[in-house]
Amino acid sequence: FNKNPLVCYDPDARHFVPCDWGLLHGVAGLVATFLNNDTAWLQRAEDRRQACRDLATHFWASTALRRTPPQVRIVPVPHPTHHTPPPSPATCGFYPPPEVTVLWLHNGDMVATGDTTKLLPNGDWTYQTQVTLTVTAKVGDTFTCSVQHASLDRSLREDWGPGLSPDLTMKVVMAAVIMALGLVVFAAGTFTYCRQAPGEGHA
DSSP states (O other), X not given: OTTSOOEEEETTTTEEEEOOOSTTHHHHHHHHHHHHTOHHHHHHHHXXXXXXXXXXXXXXXHTTTOOOOOEEEXXXXXXXXXXXXXXXXXXXXXXSSOOOEEEEEETTEEEOOSEEOOXXXXXXXXXXEEEEXXXXXXXXXXXXXXXXXXXXXXXXXXXXXXXXXXXXXXXXXXHHHHHHHHHHHHXXXXXXXXXXXXXXXXX
């Protein structure tokens, strides 16, 4: 009543008992007595208990006991005092156990992490965390994010280096492809024109 349980099913005794010990305890006792006198309600409650017990193992294995490896994504975060945004990896999508170790390596050498956010649940039995490293990156540097988790046979590593952003890289690639196609069309047209006989196409 009012989101408060009045009666509960006792699986050991296999009958209903009052759950409310407040002002509605008397009403809860009457409802429990009524349900206990109806074998259909007792059988229904027992069937539900059996179904929950049978499904519990399946759902527990597919949720809490899952060992899905984490995913790592490195995102450069703009910084007011750095020309090159420092890298920040987001480790997400991994299942319990929630314990995960995120380390930063600079050209193969371990470096101290700048900021570690707490472990955040996603609401679907998965977790995410983020570790930010504030550095002054130079051309040729390689920063590696190393993630260790119980679901991994060996540490998961993702490399990052200063350079063009993914969006700018895509634009450069598209421009290069368009330029190459234009050169091919121009060369083909020039070759066809040169092969024509002198005066061809004129009266």
